[in-house]
Amino acid sequence: MREILINGTAYQLDVDGDTPLLWVLRDHVGLTGTKYGCGISQCGACTVHINDMAVRSCSITLDEVDGEITTIEGLSKSSEFHAVQKAWIEHQVAQCGYCQSGQIMAAAAFLEQNPEPTDQDIDQAMSANLCRCGTYPRIREAIKSASKQLNGIEA
Numbered sequence: 244m245r246e247i248l249i250n251g252t253a254y255q256l257d258v259d260g261d262t263p264l265l266w267v268l269r270d271h272v273g274l275t276g277t278k279y280g281c282g283i284s285q286c287g288a289c290t291v292h293i294n295d296m297a298v299r300s301c302s303i304t305l306d307e308v309d310g311e312i313t314t315i316e317g318l319s320k321s322s323e324f325h326a327v328q329k330a331w332i333e334h335q336v337a338q339c340g341y342c343q344s345g346q347i348m349a350a351a352a353f354l355e356q357n358p359e360p361t362d363q364d365i366d367q368a369m370s371a372n373l374c375r376c377g378t379y380p381r382i383r384e385a386i387k388s389a390s391k392q393l394n395g396i397e398a
Contacts, residue, residue: 247308249274250317260306265289267305268314276315276344280373287372290345290352291315297352315344318351327351330389338376346372350386358394360386 244257249272258271268274268291277300280288284302291300294310319325324332327350337343346369353360353368360368365383374382 245305247305248311250313251311256305258305260304262305263301264291264303264305264308264312265300268300268312274314274316278341278344280342280345285373286342286345287349288342288345290348290372292318292348292352295352295355297349313348315348318348325351326389326392327354327385330385330392333388334381334385336378336381336385338374338378342372342374346374346382350382350389354386354390354393359390362387 244255245260246253246255247267249268254272256267256271258267265277265279268277269279277291278288279301280286282301284299287299289300290297292298292313293303293308295313319328327347331337331343331347336346349369349372353365357364357368362383365386369379369382369386
């Protein structure tokens with residue numbers, strides 16, 4: 244039995260420690276917002292935060308988790324959407340939507356580290372998250388918009 248903290252809630256889990264975090268979240272906790280994409284840490288669909296750092300949940304086992312996990316379901320700390328989620332809606336980023344929870348989680352962690360990014364910063368930071376629909380220009384615009392909102396430049 245192991246206790247892990249996910250989105251501010253403690254879970255007691257009887258799961259093999261070698262189980263990838265992705266499957267713990269989806270199959271044992273029921274948080275299905277984190278998506279399976281490739282299973283080899285190459286696409287970013289499974290991105291979550293551990294201690295506010297973006298990580299690929301398909302490539303980290305339960306035994307390797309050291310800290311609080313935040314999934315797309317827990318990104319917003321209030322009843323309102325997180326600034327990145329609001330910007331995603333405003334800029335109509337999602338097309339098929341499959342990669343979007345991973346994109347949003349990567350963007351939110353990125354903006355914590357770089358609150359005033361340039362286009363080049365955004366492109367570099369988000370290059371590891373793949374979108375088969377090619378919504379990269381909208382992703383960039385949404386991140387710039389979220390940055391402004393987080394910095395109090397626009398509401």
